[in-house]
Amino acid sequence: MLRPKTKIRRNPGKNATPTIPVSLKKGRISMAKCSVCFRHCDIPDGKLGFCGGRTARDGVTEAFNYGRVTALALDPIEKKPLARFYPGSRILSVGSFGCNLRCPFCQNYDISWSEQARKYAETAETVSPETLVDIALETRARGNIGIAFTYNEPLIGYEFVRDTAKLAQDAGLKNVMVTNGTAELAILRELAPYIDAMNIDLKGFSDRYYTDVLGGSRKMVLAFIEEAVKNSHVELTTLIVPGENDTEDEMRELSQWVSRLRNPDGEAVPLHISRFFPRFHMQDRDATNVRTVYRLAEIAREKLPYVYTGNC
Numbered sequence: 001m002l003r004p005k006t007k008i009r010r011n012p013g014k015n016a017t018p019t020i021p022v023s024l025k026k027g028r029i030s031m032a033k034c035s036v037c038f039r040h041c042d043i044p045d046g047k048l049g050f051c052g053g054r055t056a057r058d059g060v061t062e063a064f065n066y067g068r069v070t071a072l073a074l075d076p077i078e079k080k081p082l083a084r085f086y087p088g089s090r091i092l093s094v095g096s097f098g099c100n101l102r103c104p105f106c107q108n109y110d111i112s113w114s115e116q117a118r119k120y121a122e123t124a125e126t127v128s129p130e131t132l133v134d135i136a137l138e139t140r141a142r143g144n145i146g147i148a149f150t151y152n153e154p155l156i157g158y159e160f161v162r163d164t165a166k167l168a169q170d171a172g173l174k175n176v177m178v179t180n181g182t183a184e185l186a187i188l189r190e191l192a193p194y195i196d197a198m199n200i201d202l203k204g205f206s207d208r209y210y211t212d213v214l215g216g217s218r219k220m221v222l223a224f225i226e227e228a229v230k231n232s233h234v235e236l237t238t239l240i241v242p243g244e245n246d247t248e249d250e251m252r253e254l255s256q257w258v259s260r261l262r263n264p265d266g267e268a269v270p271l272h273i274s275r276f277f278p279r280f281h282m283q284d285r286d287a288t289n290v291r292t293v294y295r296l297a298e299i300a301r302e303k304l305p306y307v308y309t310g311n312c
């Protein structure tokens, strides 16, 4: 784990960004509607939205987790995972707290949506975009190519991603975002000019799984991916969960859809198929059989040239 060496500052108010132009007055309490993701939370002033990472002030929503760093590490780029973007390099990976989905098997539950994650809202220290870029530049000699916004869901605090990525780009660094892809296209379009590569979860290909198990929106994710490939190198990740998204038919449908996409360089979009392990609130089943992962990867390869297996 890397620790910031330079001065840490808290609550940079200048970064508050309206996500809707007007506030809703309910009685005497000012409310703001967040337009970052499909939940469109109505947030009373000083309270948190569903994700725990956004708040409202004077009827305007802002990133409550702005620069609030819970994890900072220099990771191999393959760990994001990105297989076809500067292979062999490393990237300074930063995470905050909060998430807008509710995946019961979350590997990072301590910073996403557990009781522990809520505690980070009080204890996480704030690192400015300038400090983070300084750390990224200092670690260049160790193979670092830039900054990855990862670990928790970065889009719920997109203002920090935007402000940091702009500075990083000016400094000649690359920017990577690892995301569940559950945000409005307006948010993606604001970030896209600064994001060189993304790994986006495509967690399955049924609305039932996205809605009932993950608390998400498959429709929003598909639209996000289609837009993301226009500007950034995109790779996708599907975690195979026994009994949820592990049929050959579903993988055929998913890989068929992915095969229509092209990255900005004209290449096919890589797909990472990874193995589930029982974690957090989903401990009622075994880890995915390795043979199932390999078989589903074979099926995906009927449509896609770049398919990788993980956690096997």
Ligand code: SF4
Binding pocket: 034, 035, 036, 037, 038, 039, 040, 041, 048, 049, 050, 051, 052, 053, 054, 099, 100, 156
């Ligand atoms: S980003 Fe958070 S606050 Fe905004 S709509 Fe989604 S869950 Fe609600």
